[in-house]
Amino acid sequence: MKKLTFILFVLSVCFGFSQQTVTGVIRDADGSPLPGVNIIEKGTSNGATTDFDGKYSIDVSNAESILIFSYVGFNTQEISVNSKTVIDVTLASGAQLEEIILVGSRALPRSNTTSSLPVDVLPANELVSTGQITFDKALQYKIPSFNTVQTPVNDATSLLDPYEIRNMGPSRTLILVNGKRKNLSALLYTQTSPGRGETGADISAIPTDAIKRVEILRDGASAQYGSDAIAGVMNIVLKDNPEEGSVTFRSGITSEGDGETIGISLNNGAKIGDDKGFFNYTIDFSKVSLANRPGDVDAEGEFSDFGGTRVGERLEDIRDFLSRRPDAGNINGSPETAASKFLVNGGYDISENTEIYMNAAYVYKKVNSFANFRTPYWRDIQDFPYLADFFPNGPGGSYEGYLPTFEGDLNDYNATVGFKTKKNGWNYDLSYTTGGNTQTYSVNNTHNGNSVLSPLTWNDANNDGIVDPGEVIGGADLYRERSPISFDPGGTRFSHNVGNIDIAKLLSDQVSIGFGAEFRNETFEIIEGDLASYDGGGSDSFAGNRPENSGKFNRYNFGGYFDISADITEDFLVNGTIRLEDYSDFGEAFVWKLSSRYKFLEDKLTLRASVSTGFRAPTLHQIFTQRAQFSFVPGQGIQVGGLINNVSPQARLLDIPQLDAEESTNITVGIGAKINRNINFTIDYYNIAVDDRIVLSTEIGATAAGNTPLDDVLTDNNLSDVSFFVNAIDTRTSGIDLVANYKNIELGTGKLGFSLSGNYTLENERDGDVKNPALVAQAGQSVVNDTQEALFFTSRPEFKAILGANYDIGKFGFSLNNTLFGPTKFRNQGLQDLEGLVGGDAADSDGGSDLGVEFMTKVVTDLAINYSATDKLTIALNVNNILDVLPEWEFEALTPTGTAVLNDPAAEKTAFNLITFNGRYSQMSYDGYHFSQLGTMINLSLNYKL
Template sequence: MKQIIALFITTFLLGIGSLYAQERVVKGTILGDDQLPLVGATIMEKGTNNGTTTDVNGLYTIKVKGDAILVVRYIGFKETEINLGTAKSFDVTMELDQLEEVVIVGTRGAPRSDADTPVPVDVVGTKELAQTGQLTFDKALQYKIPSFNTVQTPVNDATSLLDPYEIRNMGPSRTLILINGKRKNLSSLLYTQTAPGRGETGADISAISTSAIKRVEILRDGASAQYGSDAIAGVMNIILKDDADYGSIQLNTGITSEGDGESFGLALNNGINLKDKGFLNYTIDLSKVYLANRPGTVNAEGDAFDFEADLATVEEFLSRKPDAGNINGSPETTAAKFLVNGGVNLNASSQLYFNAAYVYKKVNSFANYRTPYWRTVADMPYLADFFPAPGTPNGYDGYVPTFEGELNDYNATVGFKGQTNGWNHDVSLTAGGNSQVYTVSNSHNRNKVLAPATWVDENNNNVVDDGEVTQDNQLYRENSPVTFDVGGTAFNHLVGNLDISKRVVPSLSIGFGAEFRTEVFTVIEGILASYDGGGADSFAGNTPENSGAFNRYNLGGYFDLAWDITDNFLVNGTIRGENYSDFGNTFVWKLSSRYKMMDDKMTIRASASTGFRAPTLHQIYTQKAQYSFVPGQGIQVGGLVNNVSPQASLLGIPQLKAEKSTNLTAGLGFKPNSNFSVTLDYYNIAVEDRIVLSTEISGTEAGDTPLDQVLEDNNMSDVSFFVNAIDTRTSGIDFVASYRDLPLGTGFIGLNLSGNYTIQNEREGEVKNPKLVEDAGQSVVNATQEALFFTSRPKTKWIFGVDYSISKFNVAVNNTYFGKTTFKQQGLDENLRTEFTPKIVTDLSVTYNATEKLTIAANINNILNVLPEWKFVAENEEGQKLMDSKEVTASGLTPIEDQSNLITFNQRYSQMTYDGSHFSQLGTLFNLSVNYKF
């Protein structure tokens, strides 16, 4: 028995000794393909949970058993397996994975590949942007991202400087724009015209040069918990080029098929290698686009009726100017853009980084032409002297006020990032601003404002002689200037960020940080003549009482946890709290998850989050008189009353509060190989207390209410204001599929199909009207507003592209399907609506790589010359009767012709109506570019 026990003990001890003999410590270094250490690479013992990460020098140490196999992973590089055998040290140089996109947006922990994120992220490279042939960044995205839309406004004064854009039908203010992961400043422009985007503002992405962009990451998911306000619909992160060894210069030119809209551009991008110290990349982009004019043929009967003019007089004028002198379309635009991106390595584990941009843009646009029967010499005899037209009746033929806008936009970030004891830290300061000032020329102040004589009598008293109204004591009219500095707006912010993260263990990473932001919105006063008595004809200047600087600050903090429960199962959670100086606190959260199966070929992902959007300073403090087109009444003066004014108090308008949102997404991805991928994502966004710019509230029949008094005291036909008026729900599906590098003949073909379909986009519950508006029998949201919010963007949009590369050539054909949009224009009969007909716009791109350095590209956009087309649709039987009626109305036209004139200003905007369309009315555009690399 003793011998058996002794044998057992001996065998056990030998086994233990053998087991320990198999354990060993393995050390090594993980390097990138540039032979620089990779910090934070994960090293796992295959088939176990045993793992570690590399330090700031790329070094690792791990204890393994037996003939272990190590798996090394690092974002952007191909996964590498190491069969150790009996080795106790092993160095690895990892190979760059050209097929895997690394995305920064959507996580506050370690970056992940686009196939590894728990939320949908689109990644668009600079080559894809250039391939669209579009002149600006926002228009390039329009033809690459189905859920991204931007409206083409025919002419809307200040909105000619930039067009409204949005993701998932949520308005421009609900998409957060980042540059290299840092918040970009908002534009100072507030959209107030009756067009999609009304009442909102957003960052001016059209100001960013595509030549400076490396790639764009678009997170199609709510992300307020991670990034703060404005991220309800998603986040766009613009990554600037960081190439230090190469550069390029590009010349481009273009023209429309009508022979106008000529464009010329020169863009230089270059990199400077600072040896081991870092890099510098800079871009200079200069461009000029000339006017492209697409006016409609004006209806004489409609104009005669609206302006109570003699039909023969109108017909005589239109015989000479069938378009009534209107200038609609794409304005003349001059732009200069300067960008720089750089980094300086302070040591092996820390870097000083910086980027900056400055953009100058000048736009020459036009107001509606003032015809001689609209502004008459009978009412204003001096017009024949101001705007002489020899050879025409009365020597006067009307005039067209010009609208000249100057935009300055800048942003700059400086920061420090590094690693200490495994903790990644990033401290940065960002400054940004946007200013827009306007000049109205070829106009006049037609208002009667007197300057009575003043003198001192024998008793030394001031005496005013009201006397008779004469040319001499008129401040304006005969004595009016014809050019007016009408003021403008400015916005700037200062943002401080602190972000800290660490991969605590290979499967768990945490991140936390804080942000401080101060914002200032400034309304710039116009000269006296621009606003006095009603101001310049076409665009009144900002008055002193409505001008000034308005500011606020906020402080926010977040905590993020990402846990790879297994290699396939990820859970990511984020919480955030913010405090605003003007409306208090908010708390939001986000939870997302991803599960991979079928050897990582299939991914299931989902997220749930709450969000918020703070009212912008523009929405809180803007107050102005504004000219706008009122169907059937021509141009009228209305008033926008801000929420902190005495008028708002009198009207009982509540102060604004933050919007709240709930965002749900669920999707799946299939990637059987590196060339083929398909993703399908469902989203559902509920917004509570959505901020809207109300419809124009007019006076009551009684005429004796506080509302009537405000209108009378301010000489306004109506009043509008911002209010948390509605709750909304938006849901839909995003689909993306691509197959690249498919052999065909001696070349390779690529296919891509992507689309967005809106399932639901509507108001939930009743409109929250202030009592005064409710008592007047009106609503802050009418049918026109509902259409702008919910049906003015395409219900569905699809993009199908094919590109073929062979030898030195690449040919790409892109087809963009714009689905149906529906409007209920202001003044339109309640029994009718208008629909823009679905259209397919086809673009052709041909690229020839003449040498390794020289590339020539030709683009024909809208090759089939497809134009926007709309039609009336009856809402009911009464609407159909209206459409079928041939009865002649007071204007001498049929009822449906009257309705058409109402929404097009008597056919001045016949192609797009007064609300704009989702693709250009300019027709076919030809572009040619030559790029030389050095």
């Protein structure tokens, strides 16, 4: 730290002297400012570069100096200073300048054509054109390597859908806002769904109308940005125009008549002072109503799970109930969501060379979803007689079960304030970023059905130190008929504070350097629930956080990097970065990156490649989360398991190792072609190897012997099983990305354009054996089973492609996009050891799945029509999934037993019931996912420019 401070001080002093300052603005032939133009004082290494407004400032040695203005694709100019202090320049160009991208290098920014790395750039209008109401869903239909999922079973996951790039999980993509790290969500995904065991930033919280463009770096970037950048980096660039504003009204509905959406958004801005600064703000309110897609429930399957001892009458009871409620009262699909989003972005020029900048956002979301309906034969009044009084919701006020609700409140905020200045060609950027995410829950319309003798407690209501009548509140059965029906199970909270200093300089026309440091502290809190929510087994459907599992946990880390970019020749670029990070809880990580680019055939073809090492620190969520977890066990219904953390007494008893950082190696090789201004394409191959990948283990149950420490933990805590986090596997992921465009095709009086992009996964698999803790291995179990492996490696489409066509004519714009979702494969729980269904002898049983589930390849077609009614009013109609294509899945036999099951209709029906909870989740299965299960969605929006 002392060495870094000394270096920064020396650099500031050494370059602090100048003879004359020259400023100006550089524009192209159309008058648009050009960012990233190189300015060199001829015969010296003294240089500068223009900012995003085309402005520059350079201190020259004398009044007779000559300045050289150069940029890729533009004619170089040499201009004598001649004692002038302001020199504005117009650069002539025969080529079209591409946008400047911020991600990919920590030296000075480059254009997309001169970058050595694959970067997708999506302007705001492309996001809006999808008709999707949230930012993450818009990316789903624009970026082939990006996938997001709405899980069939929601609980806390309903607040934030998992997303990922290149099948690497949500925690391995770093999210930036205007180049600064966004906070993680407080949510840890613990359901058996894609993204299990991980967390990520809440990108759905960012209002789409506040976004200027999105840059997605599809390459490992830990050396440049630190932890979480193994799969890539997404930089969200906010709108900064102070003069353009608009109001947008949105509405929509599904073809089933549900899932209604309504929203209104205001984006506007204003100048500060005499063009010295700006601010741009966005206010967005939206509501999405419930969309329900339950399946019909099978009576025989229900009888198998809930028949109990009253066999003679129970099957008829079940059939009678299902005749009135064929879906068993279940509600599953897309929950009701209301959101309020506020964001502001601004900057102010203190002088020609110095500016301050800021942005801030706050988001509130309210989500109402549901647990599985507790049917009257599942929660029987013979076992719980008081339920007849609690829930008289059947014919004539009779008891007919109950539907627990799960309601979540999400608060997310982030803010950055920074200071940029230029002196003697050095670019300084100092910033402070803060952010946080809080998720708290409510569970209603349920009960605590446990017989619990709580410890004797009392409440000194009159503060006299004496136990008076009525002040005793414990020592008796508090629940069952005395149970509340509403509970506060607590929640989670995450926050971080980040300080950055970044320094860059163009040393010459060929070489630029960048270096800097980052300090970050993080805090994760598990918020305690009320007593009734966790006491005994807690509230039925979702238990609260117990006091011993709650608390506040924190850590800090310090990192520094050095980056150098050198144009060896006009065509040959080399970029290198090194980084050292030091974490307070697990130590140091050193990573590096080397990338290169070579252009030939007059810049029409570009070869690029990179190799890097990376790391991902375990999140505080993964280290400290510990709680009871309700989950579906095929054939047994909902069971309560335990998630124990790696620093708990239980973990020590089970000899579970503490978590360490993941390490990765990332290789990318690609070629890009820019045939002319209208035709271009890129193809990139990637290979990502991750060592010591952190996973949430499968559920580890009791041993056959029943006398191990594992059995003691299960018995002492009344749990059916335990799970925990562990550095369990090494993985390898490789694939190919393709992006191609052909635009401005003359067709009649309009212009036609085509785009094709795709991602194909070559391999995504475990590399080597699972690293099981000794106790698990001795019990003949594994922390990673078939279900887990499928979630890691095959639960995302094997390939995905987007073919789009756009046609603009007069006041109309038409867009047709076809998104191809390749197959996904799952190994659902309950499909192991099915010999009993067909009278087998378990000869082929090895603990693996006898049957798999494969979702078939499908194409989803979206149509968009835009009409510019006036110069200010635009009307847009989007019909998403216009052909009403829905996911379809089928069983896949993996063993001879699996084949026998599929040849036996009764056995196949039983297997179907096992993975769909007897038909409740027939469209997606309990663990499965492919794409949206809501079918056709119609959206209409009106945009009025202010």
